[in-house]
Amino acid sequence: MFETATTTLDWLGVIVFTVAGALVASRKEMDFVGFAVLGTVTGVGGGTLRDLLLGVPVFWTQQPAYLLACMLVSCAVFFVAHIPQSRYRHLVRLDAVGLALFAVAGAEKALEAGASALVAIVMGVVTAAFGGLLRDLLGGDRPTILSREIYASAAGAGAATFVVLTILGSPRELALGTGFTVTLLVRAASLRFGWTLPRYRPRGIPYTE
Amino acid sequence: MFETATTTLDWLGVIVFTVAGALVASRKEMDFVGFAVLGTVTGVGGGTLRDLLLGVPVFWTQQPAYLLACMLVSCAVFFVAHIPQSRYRHLVRLDAVGLALFAVAGAEKALEAGASALVAIVMGVVTAAFGGLLRDLLGGDRPTILSREIYASAAGAGAATFVVLTILGSPRELALGTGFTVTLLVRAASLRFGWTLPRYRPRGIPYTE
């Protein structure tokens, strides 16, 4: 029961993020193992940290099929990554879908484990953003989460939408779908229109004492 | 009872380190979310790793008020970080206070969880140093813990002082205060007088066989 609740979203998110991680491996021209490591770490990294922080069993240690899927998907990407013309654009889109899937899946699993609303939202962001952070660190790229793009806040908006709707008694499918859509739209709009959040700017106000 | 013992020190340490993390975000001219991420990770990172390693529930999953405080403090820093004239000097001082707070708080929580003396000292160092390490890694700075400065060893000295005094039967307040003071003094002296530990130097002794 507990398992079925999050399984479908977790599966989709894991596969989407695995493809995104393996595409980074293809851009770095890594070998098989590099594909498998980057793909798997990206795919299961966020959910792993979520489970550790919540103190529940790490999901893939109970269900090794996740690991098998990550490895098979990474290998498949090894052979077909040359087909799309613009790998980078696909990567960014896949990453946005994975972000939206994991934002609601992470928040839901946290609520099921008894976490409070704020912790559930943070777990949505952690689940959504940590896999990509590991991918960026291992791949030697600057973490997207700290870039000027709207990334973690898109995940937070979707997770918060899901948590608020759930607390208000919304049906599960509606809450999940709305949260997913919010994250995806915010992230897509940020990419499409170059939306950014206001940045801190040093101000040269001199002391006048 | 268990909670009250460490709560005050944990709160102070979390807030001080959150400010330090958010000041780094201000130096990098990040946006709101960057402030919240860097501030929160720096504030709760050390305690999170300590709790995971000790196998006890991660403190902020039980008490979401910590997360809320980290976010509010980070936002506050966003608006007032331009006021002090030398942010870098404040950052270094705050970091020293946070280091001293977490060194004794981490060691105490480890002792309460039943850890041995050596593990408690290491947990003091982990709690004190890991938040700052994450801040350095995410902010793209060289880890202070591996610099030539006296940093982890200051935390270790304070944690060891606290653990030894506790084992000798010292009142809790005296042990905490002394350990805190030792870390703070060692770190301050290191900064003030440029103290360093002896470094390894390659020696050119040729083989004569």
Added chain:
Amino acid sequence: MFETATTTLDWLGVIVFTVAGALVASRKEMDFVGFAVLGTVTGVGGGTLRDLLLGVPVFWTQQPAYLLACMLVSCAVFFVAHIPQSRYRHLVRLDAVGLALFAVAGAEKALEAGASALVAIVMGVVTAAFGGLLRDLLGGDRPTILSREIYASAAGAGAATFVVLTILGSPRELALGTGFTVTLLVRAASLRFGWTLPRYRPRGIPYTE
């Protein structure tokens, strides 16, 4: 009983990896604390992540003697690291031995904790590769695990050999010895003969629709 099963291999692996970590500290001309941090993190890092993922108590929190050994060994390296003529070659060899020890020790501990075959193999790779990954990240080197060398796959081959032999009912010593030997030989051959795995190469096949 559970403890004695893995203790010897764990001890050997921890000491070998601690020496390797401390040798990196000597190449970076760090101080005492840098040696202790890099040596200890390299020595216990892989087993720590394995235990966290498996949900069992982290081994060194139960047996602080590991920590003590890491610190003493790191200090010893501080004083004798100048003696060998080629520290780098020793480091690479030690690393290969530690990789082989931890690949089978990690897989065995996972099987004892009730993990499935695939999870046990992955735990062997995690235990073997994570300490070195932390060492590379903290030391500012490029992660070996993502280099073109055969590293994680050597650990995977040995861990898989051990797991398959164990499932087939082989005596424990035979399974451990064979798995250890497979990892060591594959890694040594990779270093000696420059073996690599096929890398992904971008292909310039234009679309012809």
